Amino acid sequence: MQDQSTPANMTAAPVAGAITIKNLNKVFDTGSGKVVALQDINLTIDEDEFVSVVGPSGCGKTTLLTILAGLATQTSGTAELRGAAIAGPRRDVGVVFQSPVLFPWRSVLENVLLPIDVLRLNRSEFVPKAEALLAMAGLAGFEKKYPAQLSGGMQQRVGLVRALISEPAMLLMDEPFGALDALTRENMNLELQRIWMETRRTVFFITHSIGEAIFLGDRVLVMTPRPGQLKLEIKIDLPRPRNLEMMASPEVGLYMRQIRECLSAKGGIG
Numbered sequence: 001m002q003d004q005s006t007p008a009n010m011t012a013a014p015v016a017g018a019i020t021i022k023n024l025n026k027v028f029d030t031g032s033g034k035v036v037a038l039q040d041i042n043l044t045i046d047e048d049e050f051v052s053v054v055g056p057s058g059c060g061k062t063t064l065l066t067i068l069a070g071l072a073t074q075t076s077g078t079a080e081l082r083g084a085a086i087a088g089p090r091r092d093v094g095v096v097f098q099s100p101v102l103f104p105w106r107s108v109l110e111n112v113l114l115p116i117d118v119l120r121l122n123r124s125e126f127v128p129k130a131e132a133l134l135a136m137a138g139l140a141g142f143e144k145k146y147p148a149q150l151s152g153g154m155q156q157r158v159g160l161v162r163a164l165i166s167e168p169a170m171l172l173m174d175e176p177f178g179a180l181d182a183l184t185r186e187n188m189n190l191e192l193q194r195i196w197m198e199t200r201r202t203v204f205f206i207t208h209s210i211g212e213a214i215f216l217g218d219r220v221l222v223m224t225p226r227p228g229q230l231k232l233e234i235k236i237d238l239p240r241p242r243n244l245e246m247m248a249s250p251e252v253g254l255y256m257r258q259i260r261e262c263l264s265a266k267g268g269i270g
């Protein structure tokens with residue numbers, strides 16, 4: 001992988017909580033032949049680091065996320081979380097997809113408590129925490145509402161709170177704001193940054209928006225078209241909290257250009 005920022009964390013021994021991926025490959029066997037989705041992925045993500053991932057459509061971003069989520073297995077190589085091989089879905093990994101997939105018949109609070117019910121934990125212990133998280137996400141007073149009574153952005157925030165309820169060490173997000181309009185998306189970026197700064201955890205964030213990747217990430221990874229490889233990483237050296245005005249700065253302009261050039265070298269972003 002080309003490294004334009006020489007971050008020390010690429011060579012340092014993995015710290016507790018880090019994601020460590022070594023020589024990872026994923027090949028799908030389809031009726032019409034083999035599809036190499038991921039090729040020789042090597043990556044270390046530090047504890048509490050926010051890593052954004054961009055790449056052309058079909059380059060294997062979601063495949064990598066599902067492996068990290070324990071929902072799929074790699075063909076070869078290793079993927080570890082806190083030094084342990086990822087062997088299946090884990091309580092300490094929260095996943096947020098593009099659609100929040102809320103149950104329409106459950107209230108906001110009950111949707112947030114869903115993982116607690118699935119894990120058969122004591123619901124009453126988690127109600128205050130759910131309420132506090134909802135308040136932090138700007139949803140105080142909406143606990144008893146139903147998904148249909150919320151805007152798209154609010155529903156996505158409920159999905160985020162639901163992913164946070166079981167206190168995951170790692171949050172995996174697959175284009176979580178892709179279905180939102182531009183203004184709501186900007187607001188969600190600000191919200192997510194605020195929530196992340198308050199709750200600090202490792203985040204693996206897939207997006208098709210270069211600006212969103214830079215705005216949120218400590219680091220942006222750029223993948224090649226399929227077979228997906230990590231082609232470039234850029235450490236985003238902007239102070240936090242970041243604001244939307246910073247997105248017009250020369251530094252951001254440079255990051256944008258580097259990422260665009262990398263993507264356009266082999267077909268554009270999906």
Ligand SMILES: Nc1ncnc2c1ncn2[C@@H]1O[C@H](COP(=O)(O)OP(=O)(O)OP(=O)(O)O)[C@@H](O)[C@H]1O
Nearest residue numbers: 028030035037056057058059060061062063226270
């Ligand atoms: N279950 C599967 N069986 C066969 N091929 C698959 C399967 N899942 C994904 N693929 C293929 O693997 C490649 C990577 O897919 P993936 O969904 O990970 O890409 P992506 O980068 O997330 O794309 P997008 O940005 O469009 O969401 C694609 O060519 C896809 O067709």
